[in-house]
Amino acid sequence: MIHLQQAPQHPPEPVGIAQKLCQTLEDDIVTGLLVPGARLEETQLAKRFGVSRTPVREALQLLTATELAEKIPNRGVYVSLATPERLTEMFESMAELEAMCGRLAAKRMTSGERHALEDLHHELAHSMRIGDNAAYESQNREFHNAIYGGTHNDVLVEVTQSVRRRVAPFRRVQFNSLPRLASSHEEHQGIVDAILRGDHKAAEELLYAHIMSVHDVSQEYLATLRDSNQRLAALAGK
Template identity: 65%
Template sequence: MGRQIGGGHEDEVTAALLCHRLEDDIVGGRILPGARLEELALARRFGVSRTPIREALQLLAATELVEKRPNRGVYVTLPAPERLTSMFEAMAELEATCGRLAAERMTPAERGQLDHTHRVLGVAMRAGEAGDYEAGNRRFHDQIYAGARSDVLVELTAAVRRRVAPFRRVQFNHLARLGASHHEHQAVVDAILRGDGRAAEAALHSHIMAAHEVAQDFLASLTLAARRQG
C-alpha cells in the first residue's frame, strides 16, 4: 500500500492531491493507457475513503487523462497529438494576453515582485532543484495573471492551464529545460519591467509553445510504451 494521504478534510484538499499524484503516475508512465482505475483499489493504495477518490477521478477527467465509460468504469487515456497541440495553443494565446496586459497594468511594486521571483527561480535552476523551480514557476505565472487585472481572462486561463498542467510539469524532469525555461522567463520579465506589452505577449507565447514541444515528445514516448505493452 502507498503512503496514506488525507485526514479530517480529505473530501477537499485530498481529492486535489490524489488527482495530482495520479496525473504524475500517468504522465510518468507508471500507469499506462488502457488501465482501469478502480475506486476501491485506489482507496486502499492511498489509505483514504472512496469519496475523495471519486472526486479525484472527476478532476482527472477534466485533464482528458482518463475517460469515464458508461457501466464500465474509468480508464486511462491520452489526448491525441493534435488535441494536445490545440490545448497548448489556447494556453499560449491566453497567457500571452495576460502578459501584454500585465506589462501595461502592473504597479512598480508588482513588477519588482515578479523580478524577485525570477531571481529566486534562477537560484533553483542553478542548483538543479526541480521541485523548487516548479513551485516558483507557478508563482511566477500567477503573478502575471494577477497583474493583468482581468478576472474573466484569468478564469479562462486557469481553466485551460488545469487541462495542460500534467504535461507542463514533465518539462521539469529535464535539467536542460529548467535553464531554457529560465532564459525564456528573462525575456518576459524584461518586457514587463519596461512596460512593453507586445514584447511580453510574444515572449510568453513562445515560452508556452516551447513547453508544448517537450510535452509532445513525452506524449509520443508514453504512446509507444503503451503500444509495446499492448
C-alpha cells in the first residue's frame, strides 16, 4: 500500500521590498504628493527609501503596470494619471468580475465561509465606528478576498485579484472619507445579507453597484486633483 505524504504547508511569503515601495509611490500619486508629469528618478528614490536602485527599478516596473506611471524611452519614468475614460474601463472590468464572484459565492460558499464573511463584516463595523481608516482598508481587502475565495474557482480568483491590483490605488481614495466608510459598510451589509441567504442574483447586482460607487468617488477625486494641477501649472506659467 502506497502512502502519499501531504506537501508541507508554507506560510505566505512576505511582501517584497519592491512591492512595498510601489504601494508607497501609488499612495503618493493618488493623494497628490506626486503630481502628473513628475519624474521618478531612481537615484533620488533609492536615497529616500534607503535602499539600492535595484528594488526601486523593480518598483517602477510594477508602478507602470498600474498605469499610474509611464516609461518614456530615453527620458525615464514619469507620473501619469488614468484618463476618465480609462478609469471607467478599469472599474467596469472590476465590477463585472466582482459581480461574478458574488454570484458564485452566494451559490458555493460553505457554512463556515459564510460565518467568516459575517465576522469580517462585524470587524469592519467596529473600525468604521471608531474612524480607523487604516484598519477598515485592511479588513475591506480581507472581506473582498473572502468573497473571491467563496467562488471556489481559482482561475476567477487569479484574474480578479490581478485587476484589483490595477485599481487598488484608486480604490484606496475612498478610505480618506469617513462618510464614505459608512456608505461602504452599508453596501457591504446588503452584499452579506444576499450571500447569507443564497440570493446569487442580488449578490451579483449589489457587488457591481458597490464597485461602481467607488468608481464615482475616484472620478470625483481625480477630477479635483487634475483641476488643482492645472491651476498650479497656470500660476507657474505667469
